[in-house]
Amino acid sequence: MLVIVLTKGVPARTTQAAQVGGVLNREAMELVLNPHDAKAVEAADYVKRRVGGKTVALSMGPDTKLVPLMKPLYASEVSGVDEEYVLSDRKMAGGDTLATSYAVALGVRKVVERHTKAIEELEEMIKKAGYSEAVKAKAKELYAANLLSNRVYSDLPSVRGTIVSRFLSGDATSSGAVQELEAEKARVSRFIVLAGTKTTDGETGSVGPQVAEGLSELLGVVVPHATYVEDFDVDPSASTVDSRRMIGYLSQKLEMRLPALLTVAAEYRPRSPPAAGMKEVRANSYRGKVYQPFKWTAEDIGADPKKIGLVNSPTIVGTGIDIGKPPVQKSVGSTQVFLKAVEKTEFEGKAYGPYSRGDVAADVPEGLVARLRADGSVGVFDVPMLAEELTA
Amino acid sequence: MSDDSKGVWVYLQHDSAGLTVPSLELIAAGRSVADKLGQELVGVILGSGLDKMADAAVQRGADRVILVDSQDLETYLNLAYADAIYSLVKERKPYVLLITANEVGKDIAGRVAYRVPTGLATDNVQLAVEDYSNPVLGQFKDLLIQVRPDFGTRLARIYTPRHRPQMATVRPGSFTPLEPDPKRKGKVEKVPFKAPGYPAKVTEVVELPPPTPDLAGADVVISLGLGVLKDRSGSPKDPRDAYRLALDLKSAFETRGMKAEIGATRALIYAELKELEGIIGKNNQVGQTGATVKPKVYVAAGISGALQHRVGMQNSTKIVAINTDPGAPIFKIAHYPVVGDLYEELPKLAEAVRRGAIAG
Incomplete structure (x- = not known):
């Protein structure tokens, strides 16, 4: 399962935020990872231990700043994130929540597409080359690139009967293998996106739901979301997520079909993953970690130039207002x-x-x-x- | 742009008791904007069995009410609610759409804004209507000015010049509901809604008792900040003593028939002091990430007055600030500055409030 965590670099001290025309100049100040994202990282770690898969951290901002900030995530929690992606392009800078969510949704789509495309490549090779070393070489290459789960191919001695090994040994026909790969593709498309409830700089809480909406538009399927999630679990077949959240005075349980997006509240505490089902967890997992972060530009993610960055953001930040003094002050002991x-x-x-x-x-x-x-x-x-x- | 969009819309939430207080505030916010624009104020209510809500909305200031009354909206599901609002917006093109900045409002607003698409200014504490000009984009007449807390030290004006509706969420507690006028007349319209299948379903809803303390409903809020940790001389103090003094002042106000509650700053709550465990927590928080309050009396004790705190209490009628540092920013907005040690000043004030009861 693909577990995608959204994270953001925010000013270390909001009072010293460097601004240019109402926009934070992230290149000119000290950044930290948004503290609210820590819960999303915890939740991602839980999902990976629960159903297997890989955790991916995705961020947008100047890569020179973000790469060092995100590095510790590789070693976070129990198993750490496996891959990191930074959407870094001046053309995307200064975006409001709409422009940002659009770009982030494109980034998520591209992460997922890398994996579905890898499966398609392998399908093509099976159709074209039949039972041959070429199929094995292709699978090996894609597995090394961390793009195939152990279900498809593995070099772990503990994993037996992968789709590729069964195909090569003649236990599976080529059409059978392709069918299984199609099922794997569908599995990869049932990803989960986790984010903090908000960031400490903008404090809007809008980006989570807007990324879900953006993904719905880009993928042509409704991607549901749940905000302020305090507790959740993914079913072992990794097709639905059950969440509990507080909305006002209401505690609501929401069951969502994947793909879905959750924003994780400060109250969240990861459950202990059950010990059973380890075989499935291993099958869903990938080779390991890729320590070289991916850097993508607006063009890489296929962004419409008219929908990104400061100039294409619907909202404009105007001049500030100082909080005024009350008309009459009466000081105790002096007035x-x-x-x-x-x-x-x-x-x-x-x-x-x-x-x-x-x-x-x-x-x-x-x-x-x-x-x-x-x-x-x-x-x-x-x-x-x-x-x-x-x-x- | 050609601007054929018209009307100020407010999305009104309700519970078993009727329209919520933040919804009544939102009508008041929308009323002031609609009057400045000379446009109609439209209340949009979603749910099932809504007839009695419409009158309340009209009496509180709406010119027209759209009831999206459907079995499919009986249980709150964000996707369905966003769909219902979006389809109305797309069809009728309002000029302004206001939504309460609470968990429900924020659950829906982002999706609607993305789909329209339009901008979304969140957590506004003030709204205005002004002309706006921008050297690149040109002149805009009668734009909604959305005022929200900024990153650091001030409030920011947000404009959405080129997109309609101009969408904003409004922080609860920022506006005062209008008095109900039983003679006010308005148009009520019912709109059907049929939900398509969604990849999400609500499996359980439990209504929890409202959080204690009820900061928003109090006449007096006595808030404590990190100043409780030291006295005037800088010697450490047990914060529970400050809490006891605050409680004593609370009961003093209550002898005068004023409902009082204890608040706290985010800094104090996040300090996670062992002594205050179970006594002061998130429910006490006043400020940008906590409650916005505007009681008759706000007592800020040992609070320096970071902007994040001020936006949550600056609309209080009478602000008393007690701080040992005469340069504390809180004094800039206090009606009654008290430069002094809260450990000395709180008991004096409590005593004086009580004595007034006897004298009066």
Whole structure:
């Protein structure tokens, strides 16, 4: 099973984020992996141990920054991610959630397609070359590239009766082998995408559902999603996922057919995978890890140039607004306020007032304040007055 | 662009008690936008057996209500709800579509926006209507200005100039519901919906009791921040003492007939202090990732006032800030700055609130 984890490089300190026209300049600042993604990585590790397969981390951003950030993921959790992919292209920079989700969905599709295409290549070879060393060589090459599961081909002594070995020994006919490979292709197409519930920079939580929608559009099948997943399991045949999530005050259990996308909540704790079914887990697994991350450009993933990057994003970030000061501040222990109502008063030829209890004596000249203080009309704002105003 | 899109739409959520409070707030938000634009405010309600909801929506400010009333929408399924909203949007082309920024709203909004396609500005705390001009894109009249928390230190204006509808999610607690007007009249329209087969089904729904404390419904919220860890002299303090003082102030306000609750900053909650385990948790969190509150009185004790916290409480009617650091950003938005030690100031305030009860 293909387990695809979405991850993002976010500013290490949001207060020091370098911005250019409302867009984060990720090349110019210190990045960390989005902390919310850690749960998605945990969940991916669980799925791999539960049903077998390989975990793939996919990210978008400047590869020079992301590759070092993602490296520790190879050694994360129990088995770590097996492959890493970075969508890196200035043309995709500055995208809003729509443009980003489009590109990420294309990236996911391309990851899946690498695997289905490998199976198709092998099918072609079987049809063309029959029982021959050429089929074995092809299978070996694709297996070495980490593109075929142990079910199809394996060099592990513990794995017996792969599709290719049965075909080569004559136990399976060529049409039988192709049929089995078609079933494997369908299995590869039932992938799962895992993401954090949101990122610490944008905080939108939109990209998960939008990638699911993008995949639905690209693949021509509805790819369902569940947000805020606290618990889930994949069935042993790897065709459905059962999830439990909190939406408001509702705890909802959602059963989804794969492919599907889950955003994983902070409350998620991986289950212990059952010890049974190890044979199936091994059959679903791949050769191992590819330590050289894949870097793909917009062209590599087949992106429509009119749908990516800052200029093609529907939303525009405008000027900022500073949170304003409240009109009147009364500081306990320092602000001079009227302690009682004072009628209109004349002072040095000018009229002041009338004032009510609690009014700030800010526009009152010093000489008048002195007089009003002397007769107890003005005093320093204190805690009892504060309590009075709060409970009024 | 030629702009034949019209109408301000609000997607209204409901529960067994009727339209939810955030939905009433959303009507108020939509009303102000619709009035500025001179357009109709349309409430969109999805579900099954919705007749009584329509009147409530009209009385609270909607001009028209579209009820998508279908057995297929009885149980909430994100794919079905997104489909129902999308098909209406595609057919009728609203100018603005507002959705509550909660788990349900965020579950649907992204998919709808992607499909339209249009932009999606999330978690807005203010909305406005203004003309907008951009050197590259040109002039736009009467655009929706979407105001949401920015990365660091401020709020950002988000525009969706070229796509319709302009889609925004609105944070609960950012607007005040309008008083119901039983005389208000509006049009009600029923629209059928038939769900196609989905590769997803809801197998169980359990309604849990609302979280305690009820921050959004409180008259007074007394929030604690990392300042609880030290007193004025810098010596370490047991945060449980601060919690006790906050509780005492809470009960003081309650003697005055004001419902009070205890809040906390994200920083304090994420510090995962052993002493506060089981006492203060996620349900107490006020701020961008927690609850947005606007009580009559907000007491910020030992809170420096990071933007993420301020956006969750800045609309409170009266803000009291207690902090030993006179330069703390929280003082910029406080109506009542108290430069001092919360361990000294909270008891003084509690006492004064109580004494007022006797005097009054």
